[in-house]
Amino acid sequence: MSGTRADRAGAAPAGRAAGPRRRAEPSLVIALLGLVVSAYLTVEHFTSPAVLACPEGATINCAKVTSSVWSSLLGIPVALLGLLFFAVMTLLVTPAAWRRRVLDPVRVVGAAAGVVMALYLVWVELFRVDALCLWCTGAHLCALALLASVLWRVADRAPVGPAPARP
Amino acid sequence: MPSSSQKPSSGGSSSGSAPAGARARLAAEQAQRQQRGRRLKWFGLPVVLVVLVVAALVVVKVSGIGDRTTTQPAATGAAADQVVTAVTSVPAAVLDQVGAGTGVTPPKRVDAPVLTADGKPRVLYVGAEYCPYCAAERWAVVVAMSRFGTYSGLGQTASSAQDVFPSTATLSFHGASFTSPTVAFTGVETESNEVAGGGYAPLDALSPADEQLFSTYDAPPYVESGGSIPFVDIGGTYLVSGASFSPQVLQGLTHAQVAAALSDPTSPVAKGVDGAANVITAAVCATTSQQPAAVCGSAGVQAAAKTLG
Numbered sequence: 001m002s003g004t005r006a007d008r009a010g011a012a013p014a015g016r017a018a019g020p021r022r023r024a025e026p027s028l029v030i031a032l033l034g035l036v037v038s039a040y041l042t043v044e045h046f047t048s049p050a051v052l053a054c055p056e057g058a059t060i061n062c063a064k065v066t067s068s069v070w071s072s073l074l075g076i077p078v079a080l081l082g083l084l085f086f087a088v089m090t091l092l093v094t095p096a097a098w099r100r101r102v103l104d105p106v107r108v109v110g111a112a113a114g115v116v117m118a119l120y121l122v123w124v125e126l127f128r129v130d131a132l133c134l135w136c137t138g139a140h141l142c143a144l145a146l147l148a149s150v151l152w153r154v155a156d157r158a159p160v161g162p163a164p165a166r167p
Numbered sequence: 168m169p170s171s172s173q174k175p176s177s178g179g180s181s182s183g184s185a186p187a188g189a190r191a192r193l194a195a196e197q198a199q200r201q202q203r204g205r206r207l208k209w210f211g212l213p214v215v216l217v218v219l220v221v222a223a224l225v226v227v228k229v230s231g232i233g234d235r236t237t238t239q240p241a242a243t244g245a246a247a248d249q250v251v252t253a254v255t256s257v258p259a260a261v262l263d264q265v266g267a268g269t270g271v272t273p274p275k276r277v278d279a280p281v282l283t284a285d286g287k288p289r290v291l292y293v294g295a296e297y298c299p300y301c302a303a304e305r306w307a308v309v310v311a312m313s314r315f316g317t318y319s320g321l322g323q324t325a326s327s328a329q330d331v332f333p334s335t336a337t338l339s340f341h342g343a344s345f346t347s348p349t350v351a352f353t354g355v356e357t358e359s360n361e362v363a364g365g366g367y368a369p370l371d372a373l374s375p376a377d378e379q380l381f382s383t384y385d386a387p388p389y390v391e392s393g394g395s396i397p398f399v400d401i402g403g404t405y406l407v408s409g410a411s412f413s414p415q416v417l418q419g420l421t422h423a424q425v426a427a428a429l430s431d432p433t434s435p436v437a438k439g440v441d442g443a444a445n446v447i448t449a450a451v452c453a454t455t456s457q458q459p460a461a462v463c464g465s466a467g468v469q470a471a472a473k474t475l476g
Contacts, residue, residue, distance in 0.1 A: 126228045
């Protein structure tokens with residue numbers, strides 16, 4: 001099973017790096033996907049012409065969400081915060097970073113913080129803006145998937161209980 | 168490294184290999200059980216928790232439990248007489264002094280079907296009471312159209328308290344009528360500013376012809392951002408999509424304060440509202456063969472006309 005091979009490889013010296021490289025793929029792919037989505041939202045935030053208009057109706061309405069008063073937190077565009085989050089997480093889930101177990105708590109806390117922020121933004125969309133942005137939802141799903149993949153990876157290689165006695 | 172993941176020795180000829188293999192298998196099974204437990208604890212529970220929280224939010228939203236009731240903007244009512252008087256009779260000298268105003272975006276010239284009613288050019292305004300940009304644009308539209316005719320039944324309301332530029336004081340075309348010898352006007356407020364069912368309560372409906380016009384011309388390439396309000400079709404010759412000036416200049420002002428500021432050419436309100444009104448007036452004049460001449464030939468309108476495409 002590849003999982004078992006990877007487990008061994010993850011614990012192996014640097015010379016056997018093929019396993020960890022494969023295991024890092026899901027979290028790295030998700031982080032990169034989130035990076036692309038949040039980069040798009042950030043570019044849109046800064047380059048969209050300042051159209052002084054309200055989008056007409058529609059629950060699925062990205063402009064209504066990204067142009068609302070809730071689109072910034074403490075003066076910082078939420079899209080930019082998302083970009084920074086996924087940029088940092090991308091660095092934390094590269095194959096090289098995964099080999100450093102000391103970063104596991106940072107990865108878990110970082111990914112969890114992303115999900116907490118996503119939950120806050122879902123609440124804002126549902127109860128304050130009254131509209132959903134599909135691009136934002138994509139970023140939120142990436143944050144959740146990233147947390148899931150990081151937890152899976154960390155759980156997979158967490159210290160096992162006492163080793164069975166050898167004959 | 169976890170011995171549980173190591174395979175037993177392949178040297179099966181030794182006498183102790185069978186029990187050793189069994190122990191190794193048991194150890195491997197135990198390790199797998201431990202791994203499953205860890206995954207459930209580390210991975211499963213947090214993810215399930217997040218999914219449950221999102222599901223709870225959606226259920227609360229759909230059930231309407233979370234509908235806001237305490238931050239509704241002011242209810243729509245009849246506009247105060249002094250407000251209507253001030254808005255519909257801004258001194259011509261003030262309008263001339265303001266000219267094209269400051270920070271005013273002019274309407275866009277388009278090649279659309281001529282919009283008429285009763286043999287007169289027609290202006291169609293589409294907006295909603297909750298919309299802060301519509302709140303700003305209405306002041307300018309009323310100032311401009313009052314130079315061609317007379318409004319009656321204008322409402323007084325405010326934009327959404329939850330949106331950007333919250334609770335911007337404004338008028339409402341809901342229930343209002345307009346009479347003029349030179350131009351016709353239709354004002355449609357599609358939604359109120361009252362939250363209802365996850366959105367805003369519907370108000371006026373566009374006629375099928377106006378609905379067709381709105382869906383066709385409130386879309387690229389005619390406007391920059393499709394489906395946006397406010398939308399104003401000026402005789403099929405000019406389109407306004409979005410506010411002509413920033414609602415920022417109206418922030419924190421009451422209806423009476425806005426109305427009073429319209430007659431002060433140095434105020435930011437006048438530079439925005441009166442400037443936009445002059446530009447809209449110039450666009451309307453383009454559809455009325457520059458009638459009435461006293462309005463269309465005024466210095467303020469002529470200055471504003473130079474900004475039209």
